[in-house]
Amino acid sequence: MASEDDKLAEYKKRQKMRSIAIAVTLVVIVVLFYVATLIRLGGNVLNRPY
Amino acid sequence: MAGQGSDASLEVVGTGPERQGPAIAVDSDDFSVGPSVGEFFELMKPRVMSLVVFTALVGLVAAPGTLHPFLAGVALLLIAIGAGASGALNMWYDADIDRLMQRTAARPIPRGKVSESEALSFGVVLSVGSVLMLGVLVNWTAGALLALTIGFYIFVYTMWLKRLTPQNIVIGGAAGAFPPMIGWAAVTGGVSIESIVLFLIIFIWTPPHFWALSLYRYRDYERVGVPMLPVVAGLEETRRQILLYTLLLVPMGVVPYFIGLGGVVYGVCATVLGGIFLWLALRVRAAEEGREGDRMAKQLFLFSIFYLFMLFAVLLVENVVAKVVG
Numbered sequence: 001m002a003s004e005d006d007k008l009a010e011y012k013k014r015q016k017m018r019s020i021a022i023a024v025t026l027v028v029i030v031v032l033f034y035v036a037t038l039i040r041l042g043g044n045v046l047n048r049p050y
Numbered sequence: 051m052a053g054q055g056s057d058a059s060l061e062v063v064g065t066g067p068e069r070q071g072p073a074i075a076v077d078s079d080d081f082s083v084g085p086s087v088g089e090f091f092e093l094m095k096p097r098v099m100s101l102v103v104f105t106a107l108v109g110l111v112a113a114p115g116t117l118h119p120f121l122a123g124v125a126l127l128l129i130a131i132g133a134g135a136s137g138a139l140n141m142w143y144d145a146d147i148d149r150l151m152q153r154t155a156a157r158p159i160p161r162g163k164v165s166e167s168e169a170l171s172f173g174v175v176l177s178v179g180s181v182l183m184l185g186v187l188v189n190w191t192a193g194a195l196l197a198l199t200i201g202f203y204i205f206v207y208t209m210w211l212k213r214l215t216p217q218n219i220v221i222g223g224a225a226g227a228f229p230p231m232i233g234w235a236a237v238t239g240g241v242s243i244e245s246i247v248l249f250l251i252i253f254i255w256t257p258p259h260f261w262a263l264s265l266y267r268y269r270d271y272e273r274v275g276v277p278m279l280p281v282v283a284g285l286e287e288t289r290r291q292i293l294l295y296t297l298l299l300v301p302m303g304v305v306p307y308f309i310g311l312g313g314v315v316y317g318v319c320a321t322v323l324g325g326i327f328l329w330l331a332l333r334v335r336a337a338e339e340g341r342e343g344d345r346m347a348k349q350l351f352l353f354s355i356f357y358l359f360m361l362f363a364v365l366l367v368e369n370v371v372a373k374v375v376g
Contacts, residue, residue: 010083021087029183032124036187039118 085164092158093141093169094134094176102133102229108362109233109248112311112369117237121188125236128184129229132196135176136203136225142169143208147274153267184236192236199228216279223256224249230362244311247302251361254302257295258331259354261288265334265347285343289335292350296331300324303361313368316361323357 106129110122117125141148141159145166148154158164164172177200185193207222227249234245261279264271265288268280280288303324307317330350337346 007083014084014086017087018084018090021090032183032187035120036124039120 082162082165085158085168089158089163090168090172093138093164093172094131095137095140096134098137098226099130099134102226103130104359105248105252105362106130106229106233108366108369109230109235109245110237111233111366111373112230112244112248113234113237115237117188122236125184125188125192125233128180128188129196129232131176132180132184132200133229135173135180136200138169138173138176139200139204140208142166142173143204144212145169147276150274151270153270184232188236189239191239191241192232195228195232195235195241199225199232202228213276216277216282218277219260220257223253223260226256227252244306244309247305247309247311251299251302251306252358254295254299255354255358258292258299258327259351259358261292261295262334262347262351262354264288265292266344266351285339289337293331293335296328300328303357306365312365313372316364316368319364320361323360327353327357 103126106126110117110125141157144154145159148157149160154160159166159169177197181193181197181200184196203222203225207218207225211218211222230248230252231241231245234248235241264278264280265285268278268285271278272281279291283291301324303320304317306312307314307320312320327350330346330353334343334346334350337343
């Protein structure tokens with residue numbers, strides 16, 4: 001049976017990995033929206049009125 | 051230090067100034083280290099997801115017109131996430147019977163790795179997120195079809211039909227048949243006869259595929275009270291139904307050739323593979339019950355996967371070549 005310290009260490013490790021996964025997901029979503037917007041706007045992005 | 055408390059079986063740590071974050075009880079057999087990222091991924095049924103991505107890709111490539119490669123990749127990613135989300139929701143709802151079935155006992159919830167509420171939250175967030183993002187980033191027809199797929203799989207198949215009728219997988223099979231339509235809609239923004247044909251191939255393929263599996267796994271379903279056809283109507287009737295659906299599937303598999311969706315290579319492959327499918331279904335029909343019957347059913351089950359894969363692979367290659375050359 002794993003000791004309490006081992007369990008706590010594993011708990012923290014998994015929590016950290018989940019946090020990293022969520023952070024990466026959020027960054028990916030931002031990038032997807034950004035690039036997709038550029039693609040959809042195409043050349044019009046440079047021709048907007050000022 | 052954790053574990054040095056004098057009385058309780060639970061000790062709260064993390065409340066002191068040297069430790070930040072919520073209290074964690076570690077000195078207990080009930081203490082869970084929490085799910086890993088990999089266990090969340092397992093909830094998404096990666097193997098099913100890969101088949102969904104593949105069929106969606108074929109719909110995407112076979113559709114007339116073009117979609118920017120980046121948006122096509124986004125569409126596939128979101129379709130995969132939507133499919134994975136419905137897998138997680140299916141595991142959440144079916145956790146009670148998954149624990150009792152040999153085929154599903156090793157899933158993350160029965161193993162105690164992921165709690166039911168975690169699976170539910172994960173599935174809901176991914177479902178809503180994938181549908182909204184597909185709608186906004188690609189188009190709303192594709193988004194609506196993905197929502198329909200997830201809703202159909204969870205509400206119609208998992209919650210309603212699966213435990214109610216032996217026709218569960220006949221109707222519920224529609225959920226697995228939508229992905230090529232979503233891929234097609236991502237490019238064209240609509241639904242057409244060609245995408246409906248791709249839908250129908252998977253839709254009609256599902257019953258003989260699943261019933262072949264259930265012929266040698268029916269005791270699992272019997273134990274948990276899921277009315278799969280062999281449990282309710284017997285093995286003989288199941289074999290007859292497999293043959294009937296195969297007789298429908300074989301001509302349906304060739305239809306893409308006649309409507310111009312597939313070329314000559316596709317037509318030949320669909321005919322030959324359809325013939326083998328029919329031959330195996332006839333062997334299953336004629337097989338004696340017991341080990342021999344199980345072996346035939348297993349053969350048919352494995353071939354059915356190969357059959358669908360090959361049909362869609364040939365369609366994919368033909369359409370890629372046509373787009374590159376023409």
